[in-house]
Amino acid sequence: MRQPTAEEKLVTVMVYTNDMLARGEMIARENARVSIWLRTQGVPNYIHLLKPQVISFAGGAPKTFSFSELFVPTVQATAFHLAPPAAEPLDYEASEQNRTMQTLDVMIGSFILKGKLRISMQTDVSTSLDVMRTTWLSIYEAEIVNPYLPQFHVNVPMLLVNSNQVSLGIQ
Numbered sequence: 001m002r003q004p005t006a007e008e009k010l011v012t013v014m015v016y017t018n019d020m021l022a023r024g025e026m027i028a029r030e031n032a033r034v035s036i037w038l039r040t041q042g043v044p045n046y047i048h049l050l051k052p053q054v055i056s057f058a059g060g061a062p063k064t065f066s067f068s069e070l071f072v073p074t075v076q077a078t079a080f081h082l083a084p085p086a087a088e089p090l091d092y093e094a095s096e097q098n099r100t101m102q103t104l105d106v107m108i109g110s111f112i113l114k115g116k117l118r119i120s121m122q123t124d125v126s127t128s129l130d131v132m133r134t135t136w137l138s139i140y141e142a143e144i145v146n147p148y149l150p151q152f153h154v155n156v157p158m159l160l161v162n163s164n165q166v167s168l169g170i171q
């Protein structure tokens with residue numbers, strides 16, 4: 001297990017897949033905005049986590065695991081965020097006009113997320129999703145729960161969800 005250099009930092013993140021949740025530390029550049037990291041160029045094939053705690057939902061009741069290191073295939077990641085209470089500046093300008101926040105539910109494997117998607121006031125969610133050219137959508141003011149883990153309740157100001165692997169619902 002390598003240690004961060006002087007130009008790097010350890011950041012605690014949470015990575016979701018369709019059948020797993022992992023919470024662990026990752027090494028990032030000192031000046032990196034980790035909350036939008038998966039949108040940047042050069043993202044590796046694996047998300048490398050140090051000292052992760054893992055909950056697996058594959059095959060029956062949830063099971064917990066601990067590892068010294070875990071490599072999660074980036075293509076299998078469905079959601080990603082900084083572990084609370086850490087936070088970074090949001091990825092939009094609040095004063096930008098003609099934008100609205102659409103409340104929606106996001107299904108991430110067995111996790112249910114209630115949050116907001118920032119879209120143009122000139123369109124609806126369906127059209128916005130069709131014209132967006134990004135795999136990773138930002139969801140804001142998110143509350144994440146899991147019916148199989150009643151004690152699990154996470155609130156984050158922002159997270160990324162893989163638009164190709166989640167379902168979005170509007171009440």
